[in-house]
Structures are given as C-alpha cells and as structure tokens.
Amino acid sequence: ANAQFVLERQLAFEARIEALATGGAAESKPNDRQWKGALDRIVAETLLAQLPVRPTPTPAEVAKRAEAARLLLEDRVGGRERLAAAARVEGIVSEELDAFLRRTARASLYLDRMVAPMLDPNESELREVHASGRTPFSSKPFGEVAEQVRRWLVARRVEEALDAFYQRARSRITIVVAAKRR
Numbered sequence: 001a002n003a004q005f006v007l008e009r010q011l012a013f014e015a016r017i018e019a020l021a022t023g024g025a026a027e028s029k030p031n032d033r034q035w036k037g038a039l040d041r042i043v044a045e046t047l048l049a050q051l052p053v054r055p056t057p058t059p060a061e062v063a064k065r066a067e068a069a070r071l072l073l074e075d076r077v078g079g080r081e082r083l084a085a086a087a088r089v090e091g092i093v094s095e096e097l098d099a100f101l102r103r104t105a106r107a108s109l110y111l112d113r114m115v116a117p118m119l120d121p122n123e124s125e126l127r128e129v130h131a132s133g134r135t136p137f138s139s140k141p142f143g144e145v146a147e148q149v150r151r152w153l154v155a156r157r158v159e160e161a162l163d164a165f166y167q168r169a170r171s172r173i174t175i176v177v178a179a180k181r182r
Helices: 008-021 032-050 059-077 080-090 094-115 123-131 142-172
Strands: none
Touching: 008 032, 008 059, 008 080, 008 094, 032 094, 032 142, 059 080, 059 094, 059 142, 094 142, 123 142
C-alpha cells in the first residue's frame, strides 16, 4: 500500500559499499551476495525510518546521528577516500549521500529508542569488547582507540538489529524489480 522506489544506481552504490566493507576495490563490481545485502539493508532502513519515534527526534539529533553514521560508514569501507570513490563510480552526489545517511540515522534512532538502547555503550562495555579481541582495534591500547571501538560496537549492534528486523518483516514485503525502459 505504501510503495517505495530504489534507483538502480543507489542500489549499486550501496552494493559497492558492501563490497568495500569486505575489502574490495571501489571500482570492482559487487557480487550477488553484496547486491542482496544492500537491498535488504535499504528495505530494513526505509521501513524503520518511517516508523514513529517517541520522543520525536529533533533535526539536530538526526543531523548528529547522520554524522555519526558517516563516520561508521567510513570506518566500514576503509576511509573517507574509499567512500568518495564509490560515490563517484555510481554518480552519487553529496545530497544523495546525505539523504542515505539521514535514512540510516532515522532507522538507528528508531531502534535505539523504540527497541533497545544501542547507540551509547558505556565504558565498561567498550573495555569488555576491546579486551575480547573481537574488534579490529584490540591490538592497540584502549585509550588510543576508545572512540573507534565505540563506533565499531554501535555499527555491529545496528547491523544485527537491522538484520533481525528485516528477517521478521520480509514475509510482509513485496519487492518488484522493474526493468529499464529503453
């Protein structure tokens, strides 16, 4: 009843992000799994971003969360330059990237406020995950990488929550792929 549209180049950009997150080059073509992961993430974030959040986040809160999403994304793909290269390859302009980040921000705010707090882990949680050796930063002293560990943990929590939400919602979703008109 509430149709949403995803442009092919936007999906291609997000699939390229999935590829970059697994060590691929910005110019290499994503594989089928990365395309599927990108579509799943878009659907889950779009659905979550449309749900009501109480209290309603202010534009400043969404902007702050969008900037945090940008930093998480840069960490995920291996840096700001790799993210910019992926955007260039797919013709994504800064306004589109900002919209992508706002969608991610609204979805994560919904999860944090309406499902379970996950965006602000305390220091003991951070120290515990750092000491576990599961993060890419565990070989460095905690004091040097605390903020990176925080972003890494938040990203993992949000990814897990998005996946769980999508798995529960997918039986109620119809996805139609429209061919290009030539």
